Amino acid sequence: MKKIVLAILLLALSLTTGAARNNRPVSSFAIIIDQASYNACKAEIDAYKAVLDTEGLPAVIVSGNWQTPDQVKARILKLYKSKPRLEGIVLVGEIPVARVLGAQHFTTAFKMNQNRFPWNECSVPSDRFYDCFDLKFNYIKQDSLSSSWHYYWLSEEGMQQLRPTIYSARIKVPDDLCDGDNDRRFGLLRAYLQKVVAAHKEKNPFDKLIHFAGEGYNSDCLTAWRQYALVFGEYFPQAFASASGNTFLNFRQDPVIKYMLYDQIQRPGTDLLAFYEHGAPDTQYINGDYPAQTFKENIAWLKHLLREQYKRHKKPEDQQEFIKTNCDTYHLDTAMFHPDTLAAYAVRDSIDEADRYIVLEDLKKLKPGARVVMFNACYNGSFHEDGYVAGSYLFVPGSLTVTAQGNTVNVLQDKVADQLIGYMGMGIRLGFWQKEVATLESHMLGDPTFCFTADEKDEEWNRSLAAGAPEAYWRGYLQAPEPMKRAMALKQLKGMGCMTSAGLEDVFMRDPSFIVRMQAFLLSSSFADEHTKAIIMSGFSDPYENIRRQACIMAGKMGCNDFIEPLKSLQAGAYEAQRVQYAAQTALQVFDPALVGGGVKLANPTLDEAGIRYLRNNPQHFRIPELLGFLADAAQPADLRVVMAEALGWFNNSAQRMQIATALEEQLGQKGLPRTLQAEMVKTVKRLKNN
Numbered sequence: 199m200k201k202i203v204l205a206i207l208l209l210a211l212s213l214t215t216g217a218a219r220n221n222r223p224v225s226s227f228a229i230i231i232d233q234a235s236y237n238a239c240k241a242e243i244d245a246y247k248a249v250l251d252t253e254g255l256p257a258v259i260v261s262g263n264w265q266t267p268d269q270v271k272a273r274i275l276k277l278y279k280s281k282p283r284l285e286g287i288v289l290v291g292e293i294p295v296a297r298v299l300g301a302q303h304f305t306t307a308f309k310m311n312q313n314r315f316p317w318n319e320c321s322v323p324s325d326r327f328y329d330c331f332d333l334k335f336n337y338i339k340q341d342s343l344s345s346s347w348h349y350y351w352l353s354e355e356g357m358q359q360l361r362p363t364i365y366s367a368r369i370k371v372p373d374d375l376c377d378g379d380n381d382r383r384f385g386l387l388r389a390y391l392q393k394v395v396a397a398h399k400e401k402n403p404f405d406k407l408i409h410f411a412g413e414g415y416n417s418d419c420l421t422a423w424r425q426y427a428l429v430f431g432e433y434f435p436q437a438f439a440s441a442s443g444n445t446f447l448n449f450r451q452d453p454v455i456k457y458m459l460y461d462q463i464q465r466p467g468t469d470l471l472a473f474y475e476h477g478a479p480d481t482q483y484i485n486g487d488y489p490a491q492t493f494k495e496n497i498a499w500l501k502h503l504l505r506e507q508y509k510r511h512k513k514p515e516d517q518q519e520f521i522k523t524n525c526d527t528y529h530l531d532t533a534m535f536h537p538d539t540l541a542a543y544a545v546r547d548s549i550d551e552a553d554r555y556i557v558l559e560d561l562k563k564l565k566p567g568a569r570v571v572m573f574n575a576c577y578n579g580s581f582h583e584d585g586y587v588a589g590s591y592l593f594v595p596g597s598l599t600v601t602a603q604g605n606t607v608n609v610l611q612d613k614v615a616d617q618l619i620g621y622m623g624m625g626i627r628l629g630f631w632q633k634e635v636a637t638l639e640s641h642m643l644g645d646p647t648f649c650f651t652a653d654e655k656d657e658e659w660n661r662s663l664a665a666g667a668p669e670a671y672w673r674g675y676l677q678a679p680e681p682m683k684r685a686m687a688l689k690q691l692k693g694m695g696c697m698t699s700a701g702l703e704d705v706f707m708r709d710p711s712f713i714v715r716m717q718a719f720l721l722s723s724s725f726a727d728e729h730t731k732a733i734i735m736s737g738f739s740d741p742y743e744n745i746r747r748q749a750c751i752m753a754g755k756m757g758c759n760d761f762i763e764p765l766k767s768l769q770a771g772a773y774e775a776q777r778v779q780y781a782a783q784t785a786l787q788v789f790d791p792a793l794v795g796g797g798v799k800l801a802n803p804t805l806d807e808a809g810i811r812y813l814r815n816n817p818q819h820f821r822i823p824e825l826l827g828f829l830a831d832a833a834q835p836a837d838l839r840v841v842m843a844e845a846l847g848w849f850n851n852s853a854q855r856m857q858i859a860t861a862l863e864e865q866l867g868q869k870g871l872p873r874t875l876q877a878e879m880v881k882t883v884k885r886l887k888n889n
């Protein structure tokens with residue numbers, strides 16, 4: 199053991215001092231900006247570059263009149279080939295937006311039908327176009343109304359996994375804050391950049407966080423919510439040294455909690471403000487229906503909801519049907535829908551509705567105090583919209599926020615949003631965290647190079663993540679006393695191909711840490727073998743609620759019949775863990791109803807478009823021979839065979855995934871396959887083989 203420790207120390211010493219002695223940075227950073235923004239903010243951009251240079255991260259400024267994403271990507275690739283190697287980029291101002299189609303397997307939840315909806319609705323605005331060099335895209339066209347939007351189709355020629363080569367972020371002033379006035383826009387951008395430079399110069403250890411759980415999210419389960427403190431305590435132990443270092447709020451604490459949140463949002467000195475909520479580009483959904491305490495309050499709130507619903511009906515015949523149905527159902531007087539009555543309640547109803555949400559107009563009045571804000575929510579990171587929530591936190595005058603993370607489309611609420619978030623407390627640049635957990639929709643907004651002040655190892659961590667470190671270096675940290683270091687080591691070793699499924703099972707079974715076991719669990723899913731199965735079986739009874747939840751989800755994705763009985767037990771008895779119970783119920787739908795029993799029927803049995811698309815979130819493993827037969831049948835409509843080929847890609851965690859891949863490879867050897875079908879089958883084979 200002493201020899202191993204000595205070897206690790208020597209490796210660390212070489213990483214932290216070798217390059218420093220020779221003044222050789224191991225990586226670089228690019229600031230990519232449109233020419234107009236650079237002309238207006240040159241002093242501030244130059245100051246941003248200078249502070250990064252001082253920190254040992256040489257930065258290059260690349261300005262231009264960018265017309266297409268391909269033009270920007272070409273410059274990024276050229277920079278990456280130079281030395282020191284590029285570790286990340288920030289896109290400042292008006293940089294073209296790639297809207298991606300044919301890549302919904304990279305999202306957590308977004309599955310809109312690309313054949314039936316307009317492209318501006320069913321595509322995903324994503325900067326994975328810029329930071330995932332192994333992905334290949336086919337250009338389709340420029341949007342006819344928004345000239346900065348460009349549509350791309352994910353090609354089968356590239357990788358079908360998200361493994362960002364570099365990290366990226368966007369610095370974009372929302373249009374709604376400047377009303378089309380460029381002087382105002384550039385003024386906000388200058389103020390933001392000045393704030394960023396000042397933040398880089400301060401000493402600020404991570405020791406204060408605020409966590410808010412909104413209505414209708416997985417925080418509805420109090421078991422899940424009460425364990426957030428345990429999990430974040432492992433990520434950020436320094437924030438739990440005193441009671442003032444951490445605050446955990448739940449929407450239940452006040453029927454109108456937004457005003458309490460205003461105080462928390464504006465608390466100076468906050469390092470991380472984490473929102474777990476539902477969202478829209480311009481809205482944070484905070485409270486749900488009013489929690490009435492008396493019969494009178496219940497009736498009053500019912501009438502409020504009915505008045506709000508009534509407004510949605512515009513045709514007189516629809517209005518009359520709505521009035522009759524609801525008045526008959528709830529034994530109400532039809533006079534409540536008289537125009538005079540509606541007018542009398544209009545102001546009160548408007549206030550009641552507004553009290554449930556935080557919208558952009560609210561944020562204009564606030565001065566956010568957190569350096570970093572995370573939005574585990576749908577759409578709050580929609581930088582392509584005229585106004586977006588994350589942008590308001592970054593750019594409203596007086597805000598102290600320098601970095602945010604959010605999503606451009608909807609996001610799965612059961613994803614592990616906090617995965618490896620402890621990077622922040624270790625003094626690691628925020629972009630490295632984003633790089634580890636990227637999905638098609640997730641984006642870092644603001645400065646990705648910001649890092650909190652940490653111990654003497656922060657430079658070592660950044661160098662190790664930027665330039666890479668040998669296997670022995672990371673293996674040494676598997677024995678570290680700090681859970682976050684062990685979790686980070688697991689992630690790095692798996693990425694290097696140096697962690698087996700058996701090794702992950704060993705870690706999962708013996709490590710006492712919630713976050714380490716979660717990391718081992720997540721990393722094991724790509725193997726889908728007997729060790730993954732053992733982890734899932736153990737995960738059903740793990741003390742960490744989210745591991746139990748993820749075990750149910752992964753059981754459905756893997757599809758071993760041995761999972762049926764444990765899932766049935768959780769569905770029937772896990773009343774104290776609502777999300778676990780829901781995940782178990784959902785997972786059981788992918789198994790053979792004859793084995794599940796209890797009168798369960800096969801969901802969506804017909805192999806029409808809707809039935810095939812259903813398989814993407816519900817891989818019915820027992821039907822695989824039938825599905826492969828449908829795909830091979832040349833008599834089936836060509837468009838449905840393409841949909842089937844794509845759906846089979848969602849069996850990438852199935853215990854039968856390699857059999858599916860083999861069958862598709864045999865079919866690909868046949869002559870006369872339609873080009874679109876062939877391309878989709880190639881993508882699916884790569885997905886099944888984790889390529």
